[in-house]
Amino acid sequence: MPALTEIFGDDSVLQFGGGTLGHPWGNAPGAVANRVALEACVKARNEGRDLAQEGNEIIREAFKWNSELAAACEVWKEIVFNFAAMDVLDK
Template sequence: MALEACVEARNQGVAIEKEGKDILTKAAAHSPELKIAMETWKEIKFEFDTVDKLDVAHK
């Protein structure tokens, strides 16, 4: 559910890095499992810096 919500938002031109938590909060309204997960994790951050560094290391 979380992945689908983020992909849909990205496809609609939404900046998921900035609005990711809001996207997931709206999706959690339709998914009790996602709501529980978000309550467990508390703070959700979208940090892509590590992925970019890993890609450079493999070139």
């Protein structure tokens, strides 16, 4: 979420299908978790914080006061996006 906020800014539509629907408490708590995380990132950016460097800490601070986000972070903590691009130009 911090990277998306930094890259796309305010003029964007972010879709969180699987993360929302996969929340252990259901869809509505998943939506709350996404909203809280996004608002924490926007607030941090507006305060001049470096989202690239402080992103994880920003989310950790937010989940201390929001149980929906804390539950989502517990479920998704092991997820790593480490893959090569599938759509590459032919040489």
